[in-house]
Amino acid sequence: MKTYLPETRILLGTQMVFNLGFYAVIPFLAGAMGGDYGLDAAAVGLVLGARTFSQQGMFLFGGLLADRWGARRAILAGCLVRIAGYATLAAASDFTLFLLGAVLTGAGGALFSPALESQLSHADRAHADETEGRAPGKGRRSVFVWLAITGEMGALAGPLLGAALLGWGFDAALAAGIAIFVAVTVLLWFRLPAGPPGKPKAAGAGEPEAAPGQSRGALGCLKNRRFVAFCLLASTNMVAYNQLYFAFPLELDRRGLDGSWLAMLFLLASVLTLVLQLPVAAAGQRLGPGRAMSAGFLLVAAALAAAALTSVQAEAGGSVAGGSGVGGPVPTGPAEAGSVALMAGIVGALILGHMLLRPTILSLIPRFIPPAGAASGRGAYYGLSATCGGVAVLAGNALLGWLLDLTDRNHWWPGTPWLPMVGLAIVAALILPRLLHGIHRTSALGTATDAALIPN
Secondary structure, three states: OOOOOHHHHHHHHHHHHHHHHHHOOHHHHHHHHHHHOOOOHHHHHHHHHHHHHHHHHOHHHHHHHHHHHOHHHHHHHHHHHHHHHHHHHHHOOOHHHHHHHHHHHHHHHHHHHHHHHHHHHHHHHHHHHHOOOOOOOHHHHHHHHHHHHHHHHHHHHHHHHHHHHHHHOHHHHHHHHHHHHHHHHHHHHHHOOOOOOOOOOOOOOOOOOOOOOOOOHHHHHHHOHHHHHHHHHHHHHHHHHHOOOOHHHHHHHHOOOOOOHHHHHHHHHHHHHHHHHHHHHHHHHHHOHHHHHHHHHHHHHHHHHHHHHHOOOHHHOOOOOOOOOOOOOOOOOHHHHHHHHHHHHHHHHHHHHHHHHHHHHHHHHHHHOOHHHOOOOHHHHHHHHHHHHHHHHHHHHHHHHHHHHHHHHHOOOOOHHHHHHHHHHHHHHHHHHHHOOOOOOOOOOHHHHHHOOOOO
């Protein structure tokens, strides 16, 4: 990173701290709402789904505001909105305020992330120009590789900080998150250079215009039926990954495991991502997009099927529970140790599938754009993909929470709530590769694809 401008290093550090504040709170939100405030599973699922939907659904809107306001203003606005969201969560004691706080928290990310990625894309292009003639791809990918690494560092440290603060209650984690975002806002206010607001770029010389009668922008996305089907099926990956925040904390409780184990599961997910993302992505390139998506969704289906087959009734929870203790969670017997190992294996398979799917899905989106609209429609296509993911998470969490409540009340087979997602993952593995036949194969992926890999 020594070759980058100070502004770039500040933005990379900001991504790490932003993720630190996020992951110190959000992974524990489900447990706090259900345990401390007595919300049922359906309400918890709706709140968490609304948070994801408000971020994913507003991603395109946040990018448009960054173009209009300038990246600095949008980044600062995102920090302020997230502070407001955490403050609302701290004051919440019922469903309505939890829902409002979750929506504000997601909206803050929707303002922050596109602006930061847009700002870094300028450094990425400049670095690509400076390193022209070196090994292919190094100049264009290096900034976003660092962004992925710094973001994952924050995602790794955040759950550990949140778990350490659980002894003082969920409000302590919220207070720490607010303090982190206030510090980031002050730092960026003084250190992030001000620039003129960006202006929408019109198609210039050498850029293709849309053919007569051909829809552009969001309307063109919605009329591209194959792409809409692709987005809806690919959203299964986001719904499954989101269960790390919703269903897995509840599953820990159902299995009688202490809530502090959640931090260990997030630590495992972060370590796997840091260590294996590059080799898994390389394996996906060797497989080709169709087989990579099939393999990824089959891994996701296997993880969810394992969760279903080993699930237990909620009433059975607590029989093997162990105390968290000052030094962290420690298995108290073979039963608990086996449950912990099983949950670790489930999370590992889910993360491996996600690492294989996410870059493959994002790299394929430009292929669905008609050549005449490639210059101006890419943002709308990525925006529609993110929106479909947010809608899918909202609907999927609400359905899963409803099924969890029905299963507990009616004493159904404990794995019943997981079956719809297992089926969707298998359907996606079978159908998505077929949607790729006949789509455009010549489309530069560009910076937007790399930037979209970074969460929160």
